[in-house]
Amino acid sequence: MARWLLNCWYMAGWSHEVGENGLARRIIDRPVFVYRLGDGSIAAVLDRCPHRFAPLSRGSRDGDNLVCGYHGLAFSPEGKCIRNPFSERIPAGTDIEGFAAIERHDIVWIWAGEREKADPSLIPDFSFVPDTPFSRTIHGYTAMKANYEYGTDNLLDLSHIEFVHKGTFAGQGVIFAGEHSVRAEGDTLHSDWFMPGIPPPSVAYGRFAPDSLVDHWLEMRWNAPASMRLAVGVCSHCQARETGFELPQAHILTPASEHETHYFWSSTRYHDLDSIETDHMLANLFGEAFDLEDKPMIEAAYDNVRGKDFWSQKPASLGIDQGGTRARRMLEKLIRDESASSAA
Ligand code: FES
Numbered sequence: 001m002a003r004w005l006l007n008c009w010y011m012a013g014w015s016h017e018v019g020e021n022g023l024a025r026r027i028i029d030r031p032v033f034v035y036r037l038g039d040g041s042i043a044a045v046l047d048r049c050p051h052r053f054a055p056l057s058r059g060s061r062d063g064d065n066l067v068c069g070y071h072g073l074a075f076s077p078e079g080k081c082i083r084n085p086f087s088e089r090i091p092a093g094t095d096i097e098g099f100a101a102i103e104r105h106d107i108v109w110i111w112a113g114e115r116e117k118a119d120p121s122l123i124p125d126f127s128f129v130p131d132t133p134f135s136r137t138i139h140g141y142t143a144m145k146a147n148y149e150y151g152t153d154n155l156l157d158l159s160h161i162e163f164v165h166k167g168t169f170a171g172q173g174v175i176f177a178g179e180h181s182v183r184a185e186g187d188t189l190h191s192d193w194f195m196p197g198i199p200p201p202s203v204a205y206g207r208f209a210p211d212s213l214v215d216h217w218l219e220m221r222w223n224a225p226a227s228m229r230l231a232v233g234v235c236s237h238c239q240a241r242e243t244g245f246e247l248p249q250a251h252i253l254t255p256a257s258e259h260e261t262h263y264f265w266s267s268t269r270y271h272d273l274d275s276i277e278t279d280h281m282l283a284n285l286f287g288e289a290f291d292l293e294d295k296p297m298i299e300a301a302y303d304n305v306r307g308k309d310f311w312s313q314k315p316a317s318l319g320i321d322q323g324g325t326r327a328r329r330m331l332e333k334l335i336r337d338e339s340a341s342s343a344a
Pocket residue numbers: 049050051052053054068069070071072073
């Protein structure tokens with residue numbers, strides 16, 4: 001079976017990462033160079049010159065075109081070779097792959113499959129990410145030495161917060177009082193926890209009396225290949241959700257290679273909008289949780305099965321892991337269907 005789903009959107013980076021020099025990043029084992037055109041839109045090409053394979057990200061810009069820094073071949077934003085400094089003639093085989101790319105919700109997405117099939121309506125909704133007069137988002141990035149599906153397992157099974165996140169957002173046992181449900185709606189998967197009638201969790205401190213009871217939800221939405229949104233919500237026990245609050249987070253995984261993953265995360269809030277201290281406090285909290293708690297556990301677990309087929313290792317099932325299991329099955333089916341239709 002093919003290794004990657006191609007006809008889907010992969011997050012290449014946050015918008016702010018694509019500065020004047022562009023952004024070079026490995027995605028599904030291919031070097032990709034993302035840069036901005038004169039009109040501010042995004043272009044993405046294979047970051048590998050067809051002559052002697054220099055990264056085009058090390059070259060220069062001629063308007064919207066890229067000029068290789070090694071021997072000067074020039075390429076259009078679509079990857080077409082448009083100039084050979086040694087001859088009028090452009091030899092065959094000098095075009096490079098150009099990817100459909102789009103910037104939406106402060107995220108740069110690239111379509112790994114055929115350009116003509118790129119469908120922006122398939123980009124999952126992350127409209128909460130850009131700052132508004134009523135919201136502020138902090139963004140982060142963690143490089144993980146593990147296959148991205150192990151990151152998906154981690155995110156779709158939040159029971160691990162009771163064990164892995166003892167130093168940050170430990171659940172104080174609330175997960176054990178929770179109900180977990182997994183459901184698919186078309187190609188979207190939901191893995192949700194609901195904890196009714198519990199003392200206010202740490203995310204709600206200061207908003208509810210410490211001796212009150214609240215309902216708390218942690219709802220993860222997944223879309224292939226590994227783009228997730230988490231909603232963290234709290235309201236007074238048995239009250240309508242709208243009476244409480246909900247904080248959305250992005251958790252988006254992009255495979256760099258089979259064994260390495262780009263983990264992009266964000267957290268949006270609707271209070272203390274101008275507080276730099278709150279930005280720092282949250283960035284430190286999330287940085288600690290993802291870099292110092294999740295990452296070492298995921299990497300160490302992956303190290304035990306690196307290079308092996310997941311199912312062949314006969315993973316035990318605890319029920320709480322259904323989200324990850326179903327995401328793996330859905331992704332496998334999408335890859336299988338894609339391979340079958342391209343073979344047909
Ligand atoms: S490697 Fe790019 S022109 Fe030679």
